[in-house]
Amino acid sequence: MDDHTDQTRKPRADAVRNRERVLEAAKTVFNAGGPEASLEAVAKRAGVGIGTLYRHFPTREDLFEAVYRREVEQLSELAEQLKNAKDPVDALRRWLRSGVEFVATKKGMVAALALAVQSGSELHAFSFERLTKAIGSLLDRAAAAGAMRADVSPEDLLRAFFGMCYMHDQPGWQSSVLRMLDVFVDGLRVQPAGKPKVRLPKPAKPAVKRKR
Template sequence: MAVAGQQEENAPEPTGRRVRADARANEDRLLTAAALAFARDGAAATLKQIAKDAGVGIGTLYRRFPTREQLVDATYRYETARLAARAADLIGGLPADRALRTWMSEVLDYLAAKHGMADTLKTLLREDERLGSLTRERLTGAVEEFRLAGTAQKVIREDVPAADILTALAGVTLTAGEPHQRARAERLLDLLMDGLTRSDR
């Protein structure tokens, strides 16, 4: 992003800036389509279908992501950043406890895409240890936003740190993280929220 920003600052022609904006829009569409395809089709998701779903040619996909591994890496980072950024949006429109509960359901959707990329993602995480820790940092930060808003609104307990909330959420996804277990996962999330909600509200 920093490099792209530098190029945009130095570009003398508006046309160049528009080209980069178009490229960014194409990338966003590709990554969104990839996440949906991996969640829907798992490892069977094809690059050709992803390009079609994104409304671009397969050549556009290969120019930006020459290998499947690069697409998986970018999709994982994109979806993690998107999920973390959702905290502020949800808190802005809902009471903090309801916002957190909504976000927890979105985590299940995020994991569906992650499962579809599992084989390639395991290799990427082995090769780049920082990738896993960055994910934990971002998601813990998002939970902390919900926790702080919830304690200020007196709807979430003050004595449970964000890391513990994320660990409990991970426990739910480990025991009921498959698509066919979605109803059970939602029930477990309700139980988790019951434990986080202040009894005196």
């Protein structure tokens, strides 16, 4: 049955176990300390040698991808569900908000996003593809419905989104990002009239006071 060209040997139990341990440790460490956290700290927490970590995940990016695969999939699936929403613009808005939620909880998530944005080139197909497709489907639907401009690529949007989330260390980042995303989505909507300088009698109340 098994001739020697068929190399189906059962994977070693310790290897499987260690891989899992590293993933678990990395999740904890990255979520707490962000994407810059020490890999040696991860190895230590996992109770394995640094060599083992590197064997399983040759680059830091590989580790990010593995750790946040599930989250990326969730975002992707959410996009799928939102395709059925009534208002396609609102669907996009909701999707972006969920993204912010993720970043808020999991500090390492920005790394996965960075990865997705950066890897326009070749490697790291997974996150990039999933997220690009997720956004793309939302954008396409909105554009097809004539509700949104069609000259913005999923990559563009992903970049803008990621960029806004990138500074997630400061005091009020989350509400700021949400505000900016609202502005952004408004900008994405197809403008009703040409470009009239419409004036509103009373300006809206500022959400944030100017300081100093």
